[in-house]
Amino acid sequence: MYNSEMEHFKDYASDLLARSTHGSTEGNSGSSYLRTSKQTWLDHREFSPNITLVHNKIGGSSLNESARILETDWSWGSYFSTRDVFNATDKVAARVSDRMELVGKFKLLKYWSAEKFQIANYGLGGQYGQHLDAHGYWNGVTKSDFLEKTGDRIATIMVYLADVEAGGATCFPNTGNRITVKKGDAAFWLNMYTSGLQDQFTNHGGCPVLVGSKWITNKWVGYLDQFREYPCSVKGWNERFHKFESYY
Template identity: 40%
Template structure:
């Protein structure tokens, strides 16, 4: 009887705590302003350089211990194409301007030189000046990169990523921050790893005791969250699928209620990570059937030159086109989108405004047809390369990925809808994805179920069908944008809809076609 009573009490507590857990997790995903955009981080770097110049000028006239410490911790940050190369450098820059900055701010604003004070005020009032959320989210971006690319904790501590060396190393406080952000995003194993790393670097006894207690708390939280989620798995999945919570953890949540879905989720996560790491999932016997070729087209656009194509998968068709855009076109498009960039969002239904989540980290801008002649050129390119109409396509979407920017496994189709649900006609038939720049490392587009990976190649474009010829959604087209490991990534998306393709794309006569 005592056991039954205790069980009933536990169930009551769990049922009461689940709504609280939902609220806490939903509130966690708040928007940061700059960390998720490479172009805006470049602007922050310019702000930081300006502050260093002002600090040097003031320190030469009015020596100050805090300014001296700020200047001593200032190191050149490597950039490529205007973007910060290493996410470790971006993290340290954000830390210098947020958690470490208050005494420096005080010293700068206390200057007895009006010109310096005015310039400092101007820099600090910039809408792109980072906040603590940017710092915390950039910390978790490092954790995400570690998880996806199997980076060693010791290398990250020493400032090393794939041969690139940062002038900074991670302190005990940095490791503690990475542990806390891992816990907040349900990366429990990595939360333990970074907690132990912090304990090795922090020698103050009281702090070490606090970290040990935190380690026990991490383990207890993992089991509690799992119990809470398993009590109402459908509610948990509907709330947090696509929100950045690891697919492996979601698979554990449903393993009792739906073992098949559990295996599928965990399998997608494993294949996704392996493809991002550059591992080959397809045998040479399979890939030998794919090929590159010059294709002729009846479109006048290709009268003087054939299409350079690479078949990546035959069914569903996935093909890469080369030399689609010129450097001038790509540069102009990025500049055109720059002022319009907002935090990327995801939506589960047509017509929804969307929500920002850790499942999709970046900035996006929509460029309507007619907003600039360049946008019309991209519409014309899509029609020439695919033979489909862009009249019913969605607005051209430009995406800019910053520190650890990514988009976890997802599909582009909506799957089911009712007429009148949204302004675009019917479902997304196909996707045309332009690559706009070179990426130092990472950033591939991968299809986990098919074993296909397409690294970003500037000037090329990826094309695939999201629907079968029958009009039914093709779930094999689950795809993801791997996190950017070094450098930055910019793409442009075109979603072509079913309506308007009646005389351009043959329909199927069976559901499986």
């Protein structure tokens, strides 16, 4: 990301940050010492502003009924998730998301293809214990209507929005990988196998910040929209998607 984009993200988040939460095997979320940071969300997509157009296409009994169908039925949600039926609520975030699409060849625009940008700040001592970004929907670990439609988080795109004087690295203890914080750099990894199951090699955490303040933004990519666009190749599972490898 460019410096002006990173500053925009931090300025947007500064007055909106709240204590970060994390998921659990019970499917709910809460805060604990596992994750000591603050966060907020930024999205450039506001879907179905032209609800009359959507209503005429779907044909629900009312505008509200058509809107509900759009949000809950994947086929309609995907069909109407196009540039002519949504507003770019944040043009800087839209530009960053477009760049991520080009770099990763992902689909991030559609209704269920990706989550909002998460912006997080870790102060002195702030850290995030080791965890998996993929919730484990097809592992049977958790259930939710949202994950049923997205297919879980196949990939993580994380950008460091500020330098850290000491600490704050992103570490993968099962593989020996370590990514140091460098402002403007993006870290990318795949969280799942093509089967949809979690890749335990992607278990990772944010090391404590020793000096300074750590800022990051995450874009989590949904599984199903990517595989509807890029079906598995008959030539082998690893032609497009490569699993995590250990450095040990």
